[in-house]
Amino acid sequence: MITFGDYIKPKSIDEAFEVFKLKKNAAIIGGGCYLRMGNRRIGLAIDLCDAGLNFIDDNEDTIEIGAMTTLRELETSQILSDSFGTVVSDSVKHIIGVQLRNIATIGATVFSKYGFSDPITALLALDAELVLYNSGKIKLEEYLKEDSRRRDILEKIVLRKNIDGAAFQSMRNSQVDYAILNAAVSKKDGEYRIAVGARPRTGALAYKAMEYINSTEINEETAFKAGQIASQELVFGSNTRGSAEYRKELCKVMVKRAIMEVEA
Ligand SMILES: Cc1cc2nc3c(=O)[nH]c(=O)nc-3n(C[C@H](O)[C@H](O)[C@H](O)COP(=O)(O)OP(=O)(O)OC[C@H]3O[C@@H](n4cnc5c(N)ncnc54)[C@H](O)[C@@H]3O)c2cc1C
Structure with missing residues (x-):
């Protein structure tokens, strides 16, 4: 208790x-x-x-999401879907049920770097920036690499607008279970970002896969190759939901599917 x-x-x-x-x-x-x-x-x-941290603000070039914004508010936000399509909504809609999503907050999820987190993977693909009250701005990408937990309060998450497209994929044993693996891809100015999470470690970018896919034409074959590269460069672990080997295999397909969804 x-x-x-x-x-x-x-x-x-x-x-x-x-x-x-x-x-x-x-x-x-x-x-x-x-x-x-x-x-x-x-x-x-x-x-x-x-504390006034429940907001989704639509600015000229950015969208700012207050830390106390609930997962349900992210899921149903017109502002977010206008700018990013369904990627954010898709990353939260499987989390337990509406009652929980009406309460759980995005700030807690991101600050705590939960390994199973679905929205972290989507926000990483969207190149989110965090505003921490005491330490200031930091890219989510860098924040996730830190081992120690900061003694700070997450104030808001900032997303740059004008992406070309984005997609989120997850694999679960049942609708309300934690993901066995998730993946998100975004495209901005012709450049892809590929994030994979619930490995079961927290989301990380697949840099080599990004380098590859950004230097070649996009088709089913190259998208799958990007997934293969991602599965080789990232570290996967085993838990009750799936083995590291299974996650590696899922990674290939899910990255491919997310790239092809963005491309469609
Ligand atoms: C049964 C269950 C199943 C879940 N399944 C999934 C799932 O499948 N996928 C998924 O992505 N998530 C899942 N979640 C997690 C959920 O999405 C939230 O991440 C989680 O509930 C934390 O949000 P909260 O607002 O409840 O945080 P709290 O319980 O209030 O806080 C969690 C931690 O964050 C800290 N914290 C809170 N806000 C801030 C802040 N602004 N700044 C700094 N520190 C802060 C708190 O001190 C605490 O340490 C699940 C949660 C539950 C309870």
Whole structure:
């Protein structure tokens, strides 16, 4: 069971961080869905629900997504679908059910770098940038490579507009299970970005596969070759959902499918 000593709802992220930085046993609360499954005593729970971080802002060149935006809001956002098609929506629509997606927040998911995360893979393909309250801006690509957990609060996620296309693929044993593997591909100014996640490690870019596909014509054969390269360069692991070998095989097909979907 999870228990809280004190519980506060700051009115802004400034207020939240002021308290957070002073109290070692404080924890940030997003939707609380994941935290509640744990067994932990939190001295001070800092709930961000009133901190003004629930928004999807449509700017001239970018879209900004506040950390407290729920997965359901991402799934149904017209702003996101106008700019990126179904890639973001496809990356969250399989997560448990609408009730959970109405509560779980994108900020918690991204900040925590969950290995099973579906939206992280989509955001990585879209070259997302994070705004951390204390440390400032950092590319999601770089943030995911960091081993240590920062003592910070994720404020928002920034996506550049004007992509040519993007697609998300995932393989699950059942609709509501964690993905065995997921993959996302985007194309911007003719250049592809390929991300693979739930390996079961968190999403990562397949740099060699990107180099290959960006230097050749696109067809079923080259798309599959890109998948093969991705399956060789990335590290896969085994868990109850699938073996590393199975994930490697899935990677080839899912990367190919995502590239062909973008190309269609
Ligand atoms: C049963 C179940 C099944 C799931 N299945 C999937 C799945 O298949 N695919 C998938 O992608 N996801 C899945 N998820 C995860 C879900 O998508 C969310 O990632 C998860 O619930 C965290 O979101 P939350 O708002 O509930 O976070 P919380 O439980 O509130 O917080 C999680 C962690 O993030 C920290 N945190 C929260 N917000 C911030 C912030 N703004 N800045 C810094 N730290 C912060 C908290 O301190 C805590 O450590 C599942 C979750 C559950 C409960």
